[in-house]
Amino acid sequence: MTSLVPLPTALEIRQHNAITTARYEMTACEMDIVFYLLSLLKKEDNIGTFYRVKVTELQQLTGRQWNYQQFFDATSALRSREYIIKNEKERRTLQVGLLASAEYLHGQGVIELEVSEKMRPYLIDLKRNFTSFRLQAAFNLSSKYAKRVYQMASQWKDKPSITYSLHDFKVMLNLKDPEGKEPEQYSKVSMLQRKVLDVAVQQINQHTDLQLRYELLKKGRAFESVRFFIQAQLPEQLPLPFEQPLDEAREQKARQHLRDLDIKDAGLVGRILSNQDLVNDLFGFVYKLKTGKIKATTNAGGLFLKTAGLLKK
Incomplete structure (x- = not known):
């Protein structure tokens, strides 16, 4: 038997670290839908639960307007776009999509979403290994790279810093194919800084509960890694109080x-x-x-x- 879930009631999105570090690419519209969906998920939800995304609610939360075609393209991509999740311990690699279905209720401004059951454990099982981040902060970021870096920084927000090799960092942002079959984006470090790092840090510092700065580290004459320094801060934007009525x-x-x-x-x-x-x-x-x-x-x-x-x- 299926059930419907109302608007968000949890203050924070909680996302399994296997998802946070998975390699995937999303548009800003897709990410807004996913953030909204994550806020609706409950551990006690039954298999086959449908989650209702109210278009006007999403637009009011984000301050951005997405037209019908953008929503349709976004949910279509979310159904076909895959997460690649590696479990080194069990020597398993999972290829999985986020959505099993998306249905538009015309005249109601509602999209009903169904989560793929293979994905559900990574979204629901929060006992030990999870990332939590504020819904309003995630919505306030307009750059898809800022949204992605914010997820990654939130994973390590209890540590003073975290270092990624440039290879791993670009793979997680889908800027580089780990198998080398597709051309690498922003191969010049100066372009990576200008198009990704500087934009992400500026937006995160302005709109979220985290304060970031970064430095590029060299090995020999070439840049090899990026280190993020992470501090908590009081967000300028009041987070949405979803725990309240x-x-x-x-x-x-x-x-x-x-x-x-x-x-x-x-x-x-x-x-x-x-x-x-x-x-x-x-x-x-x-x-x-x-x-x-x-x-x-x-x-x-x-x-x-x-x-x-x-x-x-």
């Missing part, structure tokens, strides 16, 4: 939006939060602001109050 979580997120818009008048704040239509207007305004549908170079808060009919004439 959804009504309370929505109110807290709305309060954060009002603070970001510099709307601090207690009377206005109370009026907005007590009116669900105004709260909906607020979320819609912030979403349009983030996606460029609304332009407000100065006084975005005043523009919201004006459009919501809250400014005194």
